Amino acid sequence: MKGNGRLVHSSLEKTSLRLGLLPLADAAPLVIAKSHGFFARHGLDVELSVERAWAALRDKVAAGVLDGGQMLAPMPIAATLGLDGVAVPMVTAMNLSLNGNAIIVSRALHERIAELVEGPVDAGNSAIALAQLIAADRAQGNRRLVFAHVFPFSAHHYELRMWLVSANIDPDNDVQLCVVPPSQMVQELDAGRVDGYCVGEPWNEVAVQRGIGMTVATKHEIWNNSPEKVLGVTRDWAYAHPNTHRAMVAALIETARWLDQPENRIVAAEQMIADGVIDAPASALKAALEMRTGGIVFHRGAATFPWRSHAVWFMLQMLRWRQCWMAPNFSDIAAEVYRCELYREVAASIGEPCPRSDYKTEGDGRDGSVMPSADGRSIRLGADGMLDGSIFDPVDPIGWLTRQKLGLPAVGQASLLLANVVP
C-alpha cells in the first residue's frame, strides 16, 4: 500500500465490480461511495444493483453474479453456519450501519397501548402494556396479534423478539410473527393484515408521515448503537480478491466518515432519490437520514468496525430461537466470518483509528466512553445499553444463554460447552 492510503491500482485483482443493495436509507454508503468518487479513488469501477429481496441478493452473491453487497448483519453468519439453505460461506470485514430500525404499530393498537401507559409511550412501557393486552385478548378469545419483520436472519427479527421478551411475552406463542418485504410493510399495516412490524428506514417514517402507524420502540432503545448492515462477500471471493476487498473497505470507511458530517446527510438523501434507489417520499428519506440521537450511524464510535462480539451475539440469537440446531464454536466462527485483521490493515493505511480488541462487552458502554485505538490514539464509543438492562459478556456466551427465561435452544447446554472448550 502507498502512504496515502490508496492501494497501488495495478495490485487490484479486479477493478470492475457489481455490488447489491436493497432500497433502504442505510444503503447510503454504497450509493455515495459510487456517486461521490470514493470507489473510483481506490481504483474501483462499481455498478450498483438494487435488489428487491434479501434472498435474491444472497443468491446472486453466492452465485458470483454480484461481487458482494449490503447484507443484514446476521446473513454472513447464517450462510457460514449453513442455516440459510444455500450454505455458501460468507465473510464481512466491515459494518455499514448502526441503528435505523423501529417497531411500528397500527394506530388502533397504539391507542390501546397508550391507554395503559402513563406519560409518553416508549420501548419499555409499550411492551409491558402489550403483555396486558395479550392477556386480555386471550381471555376474550380474540385472535393473536401479528408482527412482521423482514428476514429470518435479520437484526429486525431479533429486535422484535427482544422487545417482546422484555415484558415476558413469548414471541412463538403469545403473538404471531411473519416476514413481509420492507416496501410492503406500510400497506400490510394499513390493510390490517399485520398489527405491527420492525423494519428499517424509510419505511417507519413513511408509515408515521402517512398517519398509518406509530412508533413504539426504536432499534436504538432496544440495543443502543447496535449493528444493522454489513458489507458481505463470499469467503471464496475474499480469498481470491484480497486487495480489491481492502480497496472496497477503504472506500466505504471514507464514505462513512463523509456521511457522518450532518450537512452531508441531506445530500445523501437527494442522491438516493436522484439515482432512483428508493421509491419513497423524499421527505421520509430525508427525515430517516437526519443525524440525531438514536438515528442511523455510519461512522461515529467505531461504527464501521466488525466487532466479533456482535457475531457471537447473533449466533446466540440463532440458538435461542431455534434457527440453529448444532453447537457452533463461537470464537472460531466469529473469527472466520468477521475479518477484523483486514479492517485493521485498511484502517492503518487510511489513518482511521481502530479498536485494538476484537471483542467488547455489550450493554455496559456509556456514550462517549474512551477506548485506546490500535495506533495509540483513542476512540470515543457510543452507548451500547440494552432495553432489559442486561450485560452481554462475549467471554461467557453460554452463561448469557442460560440466564434467558424465554426461548429454549434446540442445542443442550452441555453440547454448547463442549463445542466451546478452549483446547
Place this chain on the structure above:
Amino acid sequence: MKVYKLEASQPPASPKPQRSSSYSDKAPSSKMAHRGLRVMLVDDDASRLLMLEQALVAEGHVIVVRLDTQADLLAGVTVHQPDVIFIDVDAPSRDTLESLGQIHRERPRPIVLFAARSDAETAHRAVHAGVSAYVVDGLHPTRLSALLDVAIARFEVHQALSQELTAANARLADQRDIERAKGLLMKRRKLDEGEAYAMLRKMAMDRKQRIGDYARLLLAASDVL
C-alpha cells in the same frame, strides 16, 4: 427454507426417486414421477404466467393459485397447500418464503425460481454454484416437467440428507462424549474402561437419561468444578 439446484442443461438423472407421500395425496399413476402436483405461481408478468401455466397443465399439474408478487404469500400457502412453488427470482416476497421452513405449522416446499431471459446469466451461474432451481423464460414446455422432477428430487434428497446428517451428528457426538466421559471417570475414580462404562450407563439409567446426554452433563459439570 431450501432452494434447490436444477440443471436446465441436463436431463434428470435416473433412476427417479419415488415421490414422497407428503407432496400429494394421490399416488403416482405411472412411471412419470410427478404428475398432478399442486402448483402455486408467483409472478407479475401475465404472459409468462400464461406460458408456464399452459405448460404445467399440459403435463397434468394443477395450478392451485396464481399470485402477483405483492400478494400475501403465506396466506396463499396456508389456504392452497401447494406441493411446489414457482416464483420470480426477483420477487420481494421471496424473503417471506425464506421463513416458510421456520414456521412450525408450515413444512418447507420445493421452490423453482424463474428468471427473465435477459437474466440468463444469473440463472446459469446460480445453477452452477448449486444455489437455485431456475427456469429461464422461453424454455420449451416439454422441458418443464423434467425440470420439475429434478427440483423435487433434489428437494427430497436434501431433506433426507439434512435429517440423516442431524442423526449422524448426534450419534457421532454421543460416541465422542461417551469416550471422554469414560476417560474422565477412569482418571478420577481409578476405574478400568469396562467399569467406567458400566458406571456411566448406571448413572444415566438412574436419572432416566440417554447415556450420551448424561456423558455431556458429566463433562460439563467437571469443566466447571
